[in-house]
Amino acid sequence: MIIQRVEAERLHRYRVLRLADLPEQGIIALSGDNESGKSAIGEIICFALFGRTYALDRDRIGKLVHWGAGQGAVSLRFLAKGKRYQVSRHLVRNGEQSARLTLADTPEEPLARGVEAVDQEIRSLLGYGFEAYIETLYLAQREITMPHPKNPAVRAMVGVAPLERCAAELAREAEDKREEIVRTEGRIAELEQELETLSPELSRVAEIEDQLASFEGRERAIVERIVALESAGDRYCERYRSRGAQGLRRALASFLASITLIAWLGLLVLWGMLGVQPNRWPMPEIRSWLSTLTPEGQSPETFLLYLLTILGGLLLLWWIWLGILAFQNRRRRLAARRLSQELDRLEALEASLPPLGKPKLEIPEEPLISAAPQVERPDAERRSRLQQRILSLEATAPEVRAAIAHEIAWLRYCAARIRGERAHQIAALERIHTDQIRHRELNRRRGKLQSKLQALREEVAVRQLAQELLAGAAQAMSQRFREHLRGMVSQALPQFTEGRYDHLDVDEHFQIRVYSRDKRNLLDLDEISSGTQRQIMLALRLGLAQELVSRLVGEAQFVFLDEPFAFFDSRRMRGALKTLSELGGEVVQHWVVAQRFPQDAPMALEIPCGGHPDSLEIGYPEMH
């Protein structure tokens, strides 16, 4: 950017300031005594470009208005990116300002209006902002120090600003992700805590299922025993009822069978004797007696044979009756044995029943085991005595019925208790199944969170590494920048110091040491005179300015140096001006402020200030 024209009214010490036909290359020398308005020109140029100055920020910029005036204005024409622009600002003493940017050839068509819009457009056109301008292109009278290495303008110049912005963005992201990691770890810990409360129950599933199977088996066995006991008891009682006249019937049948047998045997002997020895006594008398009993036409032997057949038939009948009675008795004993066996089985069954006590859960209704009031356990000794009586068929039906009713009531009670236990276990199993579902869900969520945690940790690690790499690259760029700057300044330095210092070292904090040919050693700045310090800093500042222009501007540029030779003697000042005019690069328009310039100094234009108390007009033919 090259300044072509400056016009100002009622700003700083000037009621009128008009500088035109300014040379685009070379030294523009602003000369004059103290308080002659040389530095004011630099401040007015700065205000025109950025709406503020080195000394007055936006809050205090109203003080730039000329004393006694309420408002002021400036218009600056400059060349940038191959076009001529004109920026105009109007300033009120209270600090209010307006701004406008136009192409110089079409002032009626503003490119930007308003302070913010103009500032933004100026920054875009120039390639740098106020900070960079102050740090490099504008050397204030009071300031001759190096910029701070952390200064944003310097960082931008070094080229690390984008890297640092990226690193800062990544650091923020990493921090966010670390916080998310902490939250995720907390959530996982909560899940694991909940999982621990579920896990012990899960191991009981097999045990509970075994218990359930066992309970089902016991309940089934009890039901079977109840049915069998009822059946055996009924059968015993039924048999017992029919036992009432069995003794008499059996005695009668035995008596009749015995009598019939004796009679049949007697008749058989008689029939045999009549056939074998019919004439032996008393057979003839018996035959005659039988003849009286025998019907006409039949022999006594035949008659006897009939009788034998009839008696044989009777005898067979009595035996059948006895057999039937014996069979019935056998069945009765069989029923008694079955009943006894059932009672024995009860003994074995009782050993596997749960202990007595109140059921843990409400007992569900069941047709077979509907009512289950608390029942005293039957006495084993009484049961044993009853068994003996049953086996000997002495136990009466009512007695057996009462005992069996007690046994069945007891069994039902036990079955109900088992059912209660089973219901309890089923409920427990259902709860565990619910827990299992919950456990699986929690496990799934934990797995997802762990995957997320792993991904977050990886993302943090990647961001940390990216930050390290960005920092390393920034350091390398800074190192390269300093080496480059050192190389440039070291070659300009002998010209500014008349060959006494020709090598410069810039560390990472921008601390400077110079190599003295005389002392053959690197010296800190405080080891050399203030005049030489300013010479060195001037060389360095020009190097920085060139670096800024090379990196961010890329075209011809002006610098404003306010009293850079304040401590220079005339010989050294002449040499410095000569060096300045011969510097290569894009910095071609040098505004230099000094009280006096040597006669033979290589100046493109000298603007003597202080000729008039509050006005200065140079090269403004169209006004006249």
Next chain:
Amino acid sequence: MMKLPFSTKAKEVANEPPSVVFSKYCAEELERRRDAGKAVNERQFQAAVALALERLRREEGP
């Protein structure tokens, strides 16, 4: 006229976008880490380089 190195080389260096400078640095850094004999998680390294490059290119604009 005395020639001072205030332009050409600086321009070349300055014209390199930060992403290009960063890429070169990362390539050198990766070689340096390999040569250092330490275990290098190359996948993570490449991911970090890609992430930083993506951000830098976004900074640089189209």
